[in-house]
Amino acid sequence: MAHDNFRPVYHPAGHDNALxxxxxxxxxxxxxxxxDLLAGTEGWALWTQRTQVLAAVAAGSDxxxxxxxxxxxxAAATVMHTRVSVERAIRAHREGHARTQELWQQAWEACGTAARRSPADPVPWVCLLALSxxxxxxxxxxxRLAPPGPMLFPGPWALLAEADKRDPYNREAYHRMLQFVYARRSDGSLSEAVNFVQWAASSAPEGSALHAMPLFVRVERYRRENGHEKALDLHWVTEDATRDALRALTLWFDHTPPAEAxxxxxxxxxxxxxxxxxxxxxxxVFEALGPYYVTLPWAYRTRSQNDATQAEEVFVRARSRCLSAVRDARGGPSG
Incomplete structure (x- = not known):
């Protein structure tokens, strides 16, 4: 397919056809x-990912x-009930809903029930981290427990440890912890976020998605500084930014099948x-994405960060630019 005619596909399941x-x-x-899907799901990483996607879809129904x-x-139905309860509580909190406290309490109780029923499952602990x-x-x-290292913040470290015990370096657990960092102060200290993701990535093995976490914090800084409005945007070409990107490429992407990312x-x-x-x-990386697309972080490059069409246009332009560079280097057309 020619680049000019490419239209990306948005679907929460991405490459996971069964999901x-x-x-x-x-x-x-x-x-x-x-x-049936959950009954055949092997490995906690895939289990965590699938239950999260399913809960986001199921939260609006019974x-x-x-x-x-x-x-x-x-046990799977109990975990999914917990997932949905947590998703509803978070949405209510985000929208300032009057029932937030009630839904939070229900979700917290559901986490306890799921943890007792499935003691080896990291998801109930990931859910408690999400509620934090x-x-x-x-x-x-x-x-507000004491952190496990210097330069870190008081927080739900015991919850992270419980998730880690069951599935070391669980991607969602660490991203939920990052969300907690942003929520714990009115300004959501970026320096604390930087320290956290560097700490997390420093001990993660090759192939761990935690090596991509510094990229998320860098995007958050760009968003807060309204980087897209600056005439000369040097945010992404600095030595630090380039280093973070290449480290994620070599330590995570190069060791991870695209279908699992x-x-x-x-x-x-x-x-x-x-x-x-x-x-x-x-x-x-664009080739690994295949036809699939998500709005973030592309939306942060637009004037209206809620305009999905503009975000898609930025994505398509970036993809075309990068694939064209490869095509030109090879001296021929690229599909």
Whole structure:
């Protein structure tokens, strides 16, 4: 397909074809495909990813509740009920809904039930970490524990440790912790976020998605500084920015099959490499994305960060620029 005619596809399941089919069924109110998918899911990383996507789709319906009512002994249904409860509490908090406190309490209780029913599962602990961002003032003691290292902040470190114990370097657990950093102060200290992601990445093994986390904090700084409004945008070509992008490429991307990678991680890496003018390297990541696309971080390059069409246009331009560089280097057309 020629670049000029390329139109990206947005789908939360991305390369996961089995998940895409279950999502389609879930949107029509049917839960059997979700149950069967989760029954065949191997590995905590994939389990965490699939349950998160399914919960985001199911949060607006009673489908998971119907499953749990039909199969009250199902551990997977219990975990999905917890996921949906947490998703609803977070959405209510984001929207300033009057029922936020009530939904938070229900979600917290659901986490406890799921943790007792599935003691080896990291997801209940990931869910508790997700709820911690609702306690920005750190009123709960479990959200202001002493950190495990210097330059870090008081926070829900025991919850992260429990998730880590069950699935070391669980991607979502660490991203939930990053969200807590942003929520714990009115200004969401970026220096604390930088320290956290550097600490997390420093001990992560090759192939861990934690090596891409510094790219998320760099995008957040760009967003807060309204970088897209500056006539001379040097944010992405600095030595530090380029180093972060290349480290993510070599320590994470080069060791991870594209089908197993988060679309958000791939998107942030492609964006960072493109911004650093590393077009050949970025082209590899765009190729790994295939037809799929997510709005972030591309939306932060637009005047209206809520305009999905503008974000898509930025993505398509960046992709075309990088793939064209590879095509020109090879001396021929590229599909």
């Amino acid at each position: 895409r089919a279950a999502v389609q069924e879930l949107r029509t109110g049917r839960w059997v495909s979700m149950r 489908t998971v509740q119907a499953w749990l009512a039909e199969e009250p002994g199902s 961002q609702l306690d920005g003032r750190q009123r709960l003691e479990e959200h 988060s679309l958000l991680d791939l998107s942030h890496l492609a964006h960072a490499l493109w911004g650093a003018l590393k077009f050949d390297e970025a082209a590899r």
